[in-house]
Amino acid sequence: MTNWTLAARAAKMNPSVIREILKVTEKPGIISLAGGLPSPKTFPVDAFAKACEVVLGHDGAAALQYAASEGYAPLREAIADLLPWNVDPDQVLITTGSQQALDLIAKVLIDEGSRVLVETPTYLGALQAFTPMEPQVVAVDSDDEGVLVDDLAAKVGSGADKARFLYVLPNFQNPTGRTMSESRRAALVEKAAQLGLPLVEDNPYGDLWFDNPPPAPLTARNPEGCIYMGSFSKVLAPGLRLGYVIAPKAVFPKLLQAKQAADLHTPGFNQRMVSEVMKGGFLDRHVPTIRALYKHQRDAMLEALEREMAGLDVQWNTPQGGMFLWLRLPAGMRAIELLPQAVERNVAFVPGAAFYADNADPRTLRLSFVTASSAQINTGIGALAAAIRASASPR
């Protein structure tokens, strides 16, 4: 008998709670407000088809060959140009989705037992990417404006137990949809610099603002103290798996070596496709159409919530961009227990507890307003309200 001895870290790895929940909710006719899928209406299929022709017609052999681990030079330059601070293209590392950036950062910055700080709640995929490197994840208390700077100072640790970094998602955060205010950003960057604490800033949703752009990134305020992650998944399409990381010289070479060992390089074909599509200011024309669609659907969700949740002790926020809204159920109600009753009524959501590193608030849940249509959102929120009402009433 072959003796398959698994690494200790394998025992800590788990299937995504969300993925397991989504399986439960996969029944015909269900309205899913659970997943984090961009609306396929926003995928510029024709532009990609044209880009395919150009790339394979003019540069096919290079697009299909092995390539540099850093990424395709014109794409690295285009990304540096997109960003609102002075970025050297040599600092840009192309990754296979920004999920890979989290994996590389974990490999380069986390030892077994290292303290790593996250928001409350935070992106589940980040926790999954960090877990194989076996950190001690510590949640920093957060309010509607983001992490609380005093709690950060209290939890940063010292000596060998000093936190390696704070992972933070300032714009239209997954899962809460909240945005870090200008004053909180300023205070956070100042405090982190005082503490000598690196920041890992994840910004997949920043371009999806509805009325006003969010404040400047944290990294723009202190580039040598931050790693910045971006993605084309929400402004072009996730299926190409194209993300990037901007890293200071102190860590870039090691991220690059980790990248090379992880998958040699991100597909050169995909990098050229996106580089080609971006030419001539395409994103400047395309992204506003995504903003308009998602704003319309957020509004539909807010209106449906106002109407359907009337008389229920339910709270929710008003996201200023992105894909998600955060809802809090009446006292004593638990989202995980509500889910099967909602699914019975043909609507699905993600219980918020999945997104907490510790001390989960069982009353919270995440709703996506981008995958379902406005009409489906209306029906779905009605069904959710019915489930809450049934659950709240004495049995």
Added chain:
Amino acid sequence: MTNWTLAARAAKMNPSVIREILKVTEKPGIISLAGGLPSPKTFPVDAFAKACEVVLGHDGAAALQYAASEGYAPLREAIADLLPWNVDPDQVLITTGSQQALDLIAKVLIDEGSRVLVETPTYLGALQAFTPMEPQVVAVDSDDEGVLVDDLAAKVGSGADKARFLYVLPNFQNPTGRTMSESRRAALVEKAAQLGLPLVEDNPYGDLWFDNPPPAPLTARNPEGCIYMGSFSKVLAPGLRLGYVIAPKAVFPKLLQAKQAADLHTPGFNQRMVSEVMKGGFLDRHVPTIRALYKHQRDAMLEALEREMAGLDVQWNTPQGGMFLWLRLPAGMRAIELLPQAVERNVAFVPGAAFYADNADPRTLRLSFVTASSAQINTGIGALAAAIRASASPR
């Protein structure tokens, strides 16, 4: 000042020696027999262009959306059908190149200090992928037929120090071009089963045979005791980054969780492209053209070696497939010292020492016969012989 504390593993990570060597050899007019790049003549650009049209025309939204971490179901089925033993598509995990399979295997099977066995010499990229998990890599003595089974038994270790697996590349191995014989395969699989030792079989080159197919894979002989890795990089194109791993139930779920954390999934667009190209038996028509080209170029290299190395105490093998030939310099000569003299004469190779986990043979070097044309191979081998002659003669 921000305090960037790197993980201990980061200090063990290094830039690829080959990559550094290739930089030195990047001068205009040089004939590179160094790199491991498939010939771009073999890339089916037109077939990919047609596949792009079909995929984006008929299935664009799904191809550009997030997808399952396991991979695209029709591609998993096509891969199971390709393989010469009974493979359940549920055992197939699509990876971002087979390099990623190495990364996932390392995460799931290697603890810090775990003993891991490799051939002598072995694929450098595997050593790079394993390094971040901090194994103790032990080289098993090997001859022209592959690993020596008695030395395997001697080095397998016991108790907590028992090897987690043997990594082996039986067909037209990188770097040596050698192939494990039928009798050695049988003996190895039997011994590994006796020892309870898992085998990790890497087979990127197996389809590139010249006169006869290689013997059956190790995994076909004991599927529950082996992880098998394959790739489309050498039969279609490396720039799409498409590989796969076949794993038994004892490890598949953990590899899948590691995959999800690493990059969510391999680009769905690329998976559909390859799935589309493969339809109608495309590989059965296409791969023989690659075999013929590479055989022709191997013959050109062998003829040039016979002619140019006459009178020199230089040895080389006759690869029966793949991309590489292994050469041994006269006694006392070191490949690393010969390289600058070869580059002066406009030819480059990779010193063999890069490929040894320990006890490197400094006289060895790797030559690729696939990237350069037959005419370039002729010129390049002439230049290499001149460098050896100059180096061997008393100064």
